[in-house]
Amino acid sequence: MDAAEFRRRGREMVDYVADYLENIEQRPVYPDLEPGYLRPLIPAEAPLEPETFEDIMRDVERVIMPGVTHWQSPYFYAYFPAASSFPAMLADMLSGAIGCIGFSWAASPACTELETVMMDWLGRMLQLPECFIAETHGHGGGVIQGTASEATLMALLAARCKAIRRVQASSPETPEAEIFSKLVAYTSEQAHSSVERAALIGGVMMRKVPTDNSYAVRGDMLKKMLEEDKSAGLIPFYFCATLGTTPSCAFDRLTELGPICNEGNVWMHVDAAYAGSAFICPEFRPLLNGIEFANSFNFNPHKWLLVNFDCSAMWVKNRADIIGAFKVEPLYLKHENQESGLVTDYRHWQIPLGRRFRSLKMWFVFRMYGLNGLQSHIRKQVALAKEFESLVRADKRFEICAEVIMGLVCFRLKGSNERNQNLLKKIAKSREIHLVPCQLSGRFVLRFAVCARTTESRHIQQAWRHITQLTFELLQD
Numbered sequence: 001m002d003a004a005e006f007r008r009r010g011r012e013m014v015d016y017v018a019d020y021l022e023n024i025e026q027r028p029v030y031p032d033l034e035p036g037y038l039r040p041l042i043p044a045e046a047p048l049e050p051e052t053f054e055d056i057m058r059d060v061e062r063v064i065m066p067g068v069t070h071w072q073s074p075y076f077y078a079y080f081p082a083a084s085s086f087p088a089m090l091a092d093m094l095s096g097a098i099g100c101i102g103f104s105w106a107a108s109p110a111c112t113e114l115e116t117v118m119m120d121w122l123g124r125m126l127q128l129p130e131c132f133i134a135e136t137h138g139h140g141g142g143v144i145q146g147t148a149s150e151a152t153l154m155a156l157l158a159a160r161c162k163a164i165r166r167v168q169a170s171s172p173e174t175p176e177a178e179i180f181s182k183l184v185a186y187t188s189e190q191a192h193s194s195v196e197r198a199a200l201i202g203g204v205m206m207r208k209v210p211t212d213n214s215y216a217v218r219g220d221m222l223k224k225m226l227e228e229d230k231s232a233g234l235i236p237f238y239f240c241a242t243l244g245t246t247p248s249c250a251f252d253r254l255t256e257l258g259p260i261c262n263e264g265n266v267w268m269h270v271d272a273a274y275a276g277s278a279f280i281c282p283e284f285r286p287l288l289n290g291i292e293f294a295n296s297f298n299f300n301p302h303k304w305l306l307v308n309f310d311c312s313a314m315w316v317k318n319r320a321d322i323i324g325a326f327k328v329e330p331l332y333l334k335h336e337n338q339e340s341g342l343v344t345d346y347r348h349w350q351i352p353l354g355r356r357f358r359s360l361k362m363w364f365v366f367r368m369y370g371l372n373g374l375q376s377h378i379r380k381q382v383a384l385a386k387e388f389e390s391l392v393r394a395d396k397r398f399e400i401c402a403e404v405i406m407g408l409v410c411f412r413l414k415g416s417n418e419r420n421q422n423l424l425k426k427i428a429k430s431r432e433i434h435l436v437p438c439q440l441s442g443r444f445v446l447r448f449a450v451c452a453r454t455t456e457s458r459h460i461q462q463a464w465r466h467i468t469q470l471t472f473e474l475l476q477d
């Protein structure tokens, strides 16, 4: 493909994408096929001779689309949203064209510098304390990670390194392996599975902190566990708080937990993967109070802030903690500006070396929506969730299982778990909407998350009509 053909095909592809998204409601939101469906549809080996673009696009409809779960469909209510917007897609195209690997400042200065500034813009939108903002020449700053899982892991590894150095400073004779074996990390029993995985990867013990009856971790519960473990000779070093838990969007109490962590030399990382986007709205910002106690904070603009995957925004209060943890400098990665103290080499802030030019997506989206546009998006989706909540509450056969604060509604049919499992099976079988369950206090609960950017009231009303129709059938049987 030469540049002339690229111009033509590029326009065709933009049309295909616009048609796909405009007509997405006509496609079944969830595919109806068996595992292994794809292999028989395409040749067993890559072609020897070049094929045409038309051939490939025909196969997109024949091979790919039947096997796609349409996350951008307004009938998709599963998991949490996967952000998508036209400005972000266009910016990603530009990122692909530039095709730089921005591991250091010198590897592409714009890639690094735009990222630092975009993280400051976003930090200011959230009214983060100045200690997290890079511009103020404090010790903090932001970085784009691929996912919240990576941010949680980076924070845990940095905390582990800091704890080992601290213990060694006071008792230099203690072998590192011995310190290692005593380290304990903590998180909520409602935390995302990626937090438990971070501890597995980091090779440290992890304890789950029980939650109160709104599924939030409270200060006294953590404090009790820290004291128990310390008196048993263990070394608590890391606590991952969640703002907006995945099962029910609960909020751990940072203002209680923060001081306890700070006093006990426990690194507090805050995972707000989904809910973080809402803190750009003043009415939700109080849920972030206590962030001043955190060592690191992360949320996913790629969930709810209209920036396509992958874009996970992470801030640290003291960047030396993260950079110092795993700094390795071979000669081929050195550059003459790095000693000036003014440059950031983001490779030290993350696990991989290579990184894409992801800040372009943020820049395009922030400018084309403006803060007002982004706030409207959040508010609209919260209002749609509240609309669904009132439909559920008006039907005495159902109950709401957790306070609806953002775009997630946890609900169930009153009665047995089996009855709710059967309802979900019926929903899955009819393929009109897509949602997933969760477990709360031993109960099987349906999660209804407002996801697609184009979701409107009529979709919510239709989804509820569909659910009540299936409920009617279920209760008849």
Ligand SMILES: *Cc1c(COP(=O)(O)O)cnc(C)c1O
Pocket: 080, 146, 147, 148, 149, 150, 192, 194, 242, 244, 245, 246, 271, 272, 273, 274, 300, 312
């Ligand atoms: C979605 C989610 C994650 C995982 O996000 P990734 O970016 O896919 O790693 C982590 N924590 C919470 C609370 C989440 O909701």
